[in-house]
Amino acid sequence: MEERYSPAAIEEKWQSRWAHEKSFKVTEDPNKQKYYLLEMFPYPSGRIHMGHVRNYSIGDVVGRFKRVRGFNVLHPMGWDAFGMPAENAAIQNKSHPAKWTKENIEYMRGQLKRMGLSYDWDRELATCDLSYYRWEQQIFLEMYKKGLAYKKSSFVNWCPSCETVLANEQVEDGGCWRCDTTVTQKELEQWFFRITAYAEELLQCTDNLPGWPERVLVMQRNWIGKSLGCEIDFPLEKGGAIRVFTTRQDTLFGATFMSLAPEHPLALELATAEQRAEVDAFIEKVKQTDKLKRTADDFEKEGVFTGSYCINPATGERMPIYLANFVLLDYGTGAVMAVPTHDQRDFEFARKYSLPLRVVIQPEGELLEPAAMTAAYTEPGTMINSGDFNGISSLEAKAKIADWLEKKAKGCKTVNFRLRDWGISRQRYWGNPIPFIYCDCCGTVPVPEKDLPVVLPLDVEFTGEGGSPLARLESFLKVDCPLCGKPARRETDTMDTFVESSWYFLRYCCSDFTGGPLDTEKVRYWMAVDQYIGGIEHAVLHLLYARFFTKVLRDLGYVNVDEPFTNLLTQGMVIKDGAKMSKSKGNVVDPNALIEKYGADTARLFSLFAAPPEKDLDWNDQGVDGCFRFLNRLWKLVHELLPKIQTAGAVDVAKLSDDARALRRTVHKTIRKVTADIDERFHFNTAIAAVMELVNAVHAFAAKNSPENSALMKEAIESTLLLLYPFVPHFSEELWEMAGHKGGIEAAGWPSFDAEAAADEELLIVVQVNGKLRGRITVSVDADEESVKAAAFADDKVLGHLEGKTPRKVIYVPGKLLNVVV
């Protein structure tokens, strides 16, 4: 009697067993080797999407594989639950962000459970729960005490019509996404984390993360952007000075004008009466320009003369001071000494406004004439027009001019980072309240620890206009000053949601701890995360912030590691019809429908089989069919063989036929390949392909062989089930049980590899003539070079290509290839 493969029933059976027995609950066990496996937690947007299915399927393979191999695996799941979409939904549907988020979590948790993922659900957390965000407030205050959280003024996107701050993604073509009004830049006092204090360490440690993809490390290094240069003071004619940062102090003698960021504090001060109107208009225009466009190389360089001058400290010459749209306030000092001959942007700017050019670096064997130049010369060369520094190379001049500036007290060598401090203030409701109070007498006052947490109130109104709903809620806003007791008001900004995701992996170690943010003993046991898995889109921001937080919490005494994630796997995106799945493109595949039709095992199998994890995955509905067919085929095969498997003993190697030995070789080669593909490369697609090949081989063998090979069939089928367990756990568990085993498949461990059984008896050697394939010969495993050569030169096909030619050289790659060069 053959039983049909019905995934729905099997999956329900095993999922309820896992839940009932709490199979994946873990505690600290000093006698076992720990393995902390983590996938990036999802934003509860409503339903899981294929990106989640892929991410969590990958993680589950690793988790189950490590458990079977004897590790004490921590594999938690939770919700990145604060954020803008909840607030947008509240405005649109008149629901409450808390309700919306909670319902989404309930639904999505069900979806994840339906996928059969091996999480320790007892550790689940949601960042919008008071039991999570309250501790973040405490961390914030500790950072404030250390000077790592501070306030300064900065610019935000502002819609004057909605009277609200806009996220970058809410700005479409320079206009507000809701009302299309032109967005402007508004200056606000905001909270920052001093990530730049850790810039050097964050950079240095990238050299000590061998488990991270090199490309992510490169992106992080570039993002931090360390550069060595000088700060130089340019005296103003009317007193005072402008400080610039430059990495090209070798071009100092060629600086003919000064460019300031339009937002520079000196900009208005330097504007003379006759230039004032023009300056104001220009600043207003720049405020309305998209930041991204503004820094693009092909964006029109524009500026305005302030009417004031400063002095070049090297030449003593007057330099007109301009405001320029390509100079950014938050890089360096917000002021640039302009050297049009040796910087392309300055060159374009100088040509546009007819500013003077002076060449100070000459390329080898060429004479630069300012009037004839069509582009700046940015390469090294020989110094000219530079006083005492003439004649030396510009590279040497870099060091010498730096020394000279320091000696003359006109400037100093500095290190500059591209990395800016992390602005975390959000003028939004659905986030963690920043625990501060503003008092007219006492100023900015931290909420005392005994008064924590600041609870996010629920009785608010959502209109999408007029700024943060918190700022309009009197019961929240009004508070007595903790220092003087006089009426004061609360901070109404909430934290960037990147803050929550910067330490959730630490909280998982002790998610029910009530004595503080972290239980250091448990954190000590579990950290660091041995394997982190998530989308490549987080290569810089989230991963850099999480590294920063880990270092801060280390310095606060909570954590004993320098880096949070030992190994990182960045998965590609899920694509369909050549584009990222999105509602607007109508190319979304719903995991529910997929699981309903084929079951979770097939959904998992396909998302792992279709591509290696780090590459984008192109979704193909028919490919899913193929995976489902494979499972059905194997199901049927196992059922046909069940009577043999249930009664057979161990394989007697001496009694195997040639065919049987060959099949056994395939079994053990497959064990070796699948183990390596999972453990070393995370190439699940090739691991699955190898198991498919094995199943094909068993199929072919079973069809033509007599029953005395029962023991071999048992070994082959049981190995197949064990190898497939991490990919299709319900399927493997069920068949394992049917094969007569009690107590679950994990008890059996990972199949052991027998090198002797996998050893080849003969080898195929490829013969090339001048690098082109001309023949194939089969030799015994122990054949030496001479006998391989002899066999090759006896091969008809090879001889045909050697006709009348003398071999000049013969290259032999042992056991693989022979190349005859003629």
Place this chain on the structure above:
RNA sequence: GCCAGAGUGGCGGAAUGGUAGACGCAGUGGACUCAAAAUCCACCGGGGGCAACCUCGUGCCGGUUCGAGUCCGGCCUCUGGUACCA
């Protein structure tokens, strides 16, 4: 623009510098069936040849090498990130 990736049959993909296209999908032919579905078997990059086999072929151009999909240089196209999407 800048930073980082990717590009291989009709499609997804495979290939420690060593047989290009494993495995799967689609397709074609056959078996089974009254018929269809399912299943099973065979074929399956282009051109040439009755065939053995020859030849071209991994986005484009060049280089290194006995040998390049793989390494190096220069392009083209697409994707991710670009600091308030997460």
